[in-house]
Amino acid sequence: MTNNGLYIHVPFCLSKCIYCDFVSFACCEDKFEQYVNALCNEIKSYRQKCENKVFDTVYMGGGTPSVLPTFLIRKIADTVKQNFYIDKNAEWTIEVNPATVDLQKGNELFQIGFNRVSVGMQSADDKTLQFLGRAHNKHQFEQTIKTFKQAGFKNINADFILGLPGQTKQIVKDTANYLNNLEVIHISAYSLIVEKGTPLSKMIKQGKIVLPDDDFTVDLYDTFAQEVKKVGFERYEVSNFAKEGFKSQHNENCWKYKEYLGVGLNSQSFMFGKRFANIKTLDKYIQKANEKKSVVSWSQ
Template sequence: MENPSQQSLSVPSVHQWAPRALYIHIPFCTNKCFYCDFNSYVAAGQPIDAYLDALENEMRLTVAELPTKVIDTVFVGGGTPTVLNPSQMTRFLAAVRRHFPLADDVEFTMEANPGTTDMGKLAAMREGGVNRISFGAQTFDDGLLATIGRIHAAQDVIQSIANAKAAGFTNLSIDLMFGLPNQTLQQLKDSVTKALELDLPHYSLYGLKVEENTLFHRLYQRDELPLPEEDVELAMYEHLMERLGEAGYRHYEISNFARPGFESRHNTTYWHNEPYYGLGAGAHGYALGQRHMNIKGVQPYIDAANIGLPRMERNVVSVQEAMGDFMMVGLRLQEGVTQLSFERQFDGAKLEEVFGEELQRLVKVGLLEKSEQNAGYRLTPKGILLGNEVFGAFV
């Protein structure tokens, strides 16, 4: 199906298909972390049950407007989805299964904060179809956890992982952050050691970004946020790559490491620039050549979703913009971008005909290399360290 508004005589159209990936946003948290700019709200006093009612109505309206044959991946993010109590969790997960045709081998991920997953909640998650949990550990240094506004302790991470394994979960991941205020390279090394002792199949490792509308941004503007120097932060990232590589993890995406077969299938949908449903307050979705963003506030979302699709905005994505997006997200992957995938999405278009000048320049300066194996391009080791310079070439 082609979108007529995107066609021209000289530019191919975008190949469009129904999403097979589903993102659902639960915007409630136990508290707001100092670095967080996600659409999230402290759960105390919030109309959580009314939110779940509205969310189910958005599910119903979504599949009515854009049906799909099968959902391969589900990702429930937030906020902290595990602030739902067991009965709310059971009800929510039943609604997902009721409205969406989940594949037999669906990857069903839920984000969790350490300390919010007792055995009762884990049992409800497992029974409801969740088979992958991503814990926000961030660091194993209790002092740094307090500095960034986390309310869990390092021991809570260890206990939460043990609980999840006891409940039958085997596909587990944790997030670690580096470049935190006053963080030293030694503190990062200690956290990596403790993380690897957990023997998990997947690790996500992110550098701190100071985002607007956060406490950290206000402190940064007042020159009161003592961040590590750039060379220290680079050394931290290089240490992460070295340690995870030595431990047998594949660096399959700039910020993600996995044992073979445990790569995040859902996030790979984003990195391949493929369509996905986005439900819940502030959620983003991408389908049929359009991106949308939902209304953000909890009560405004509830009011809107009870009468129709709760869209704050919809934007048609031009072919040129979609091609740029394809390059920016695809080059984050170790495999890079392939000619075959580009042709599939863009009606037979050739990578080098569209982006030849940019590709040649980035190869010349040693940031990209040509992959003869799959007729594509990927980051060099130098390019991995200077990724933003590469991605910016395709904006």
């Protein structure tokens, strides 16, 4: 038996953020159910091949998995439990966008078996959130954290982006303390990457916005790292900071080159001694998986 990670990709979002080139679509509610059926077929197709494997992390990411109605999230989780051996102490994470969860949904996610949530904050400033095309404001982020605490979650991560236009050292210091005061116990602080073809990259080319230069972004990162350290966060990877006992097992497994299986649109795997990836086109993925055909497009 070997310990492994499972990654499940849900490619839907409420809106498309200007910086993001993840395979995700702000549309297609009519496809949610077809996609989940296809995904469940793909999961079932690995049952035999994974007979001798134990999964100690399950990570539902995206996109924004929390845009799915609970019954579909439950269906995915049930299919995972029925077809794979999941360690009883496994870390179950779901990525969440603040505008997508109320207390009932928080309770249901906890009851399904998720024990860790990763909430996309990105910025604690309403104007910046609007500029980024986020579907939420600061107040909704705070409400979401409260909701998850009420639902019983202790292991709560917030994603934050460094190097945004207009960001100052004081802003990142204030954000560090703001997150700590909300009792978030894990922070992923990513430096902004300007991805080709995104609206952000076009705005920069057209001179409509100017980003902080690389040196200043490094300063922002150092300032943030020092500030969160003061309040008890350990930096355990380049972008990840955790309070004691709350490092993400999923992140750690990736860095330790443990094998992981990715299922869903465009997911990547390192499993059975090789690397492989799934197709990128939503309709093609749905069609192939529902015909019980392989959805792998590349392997080495």
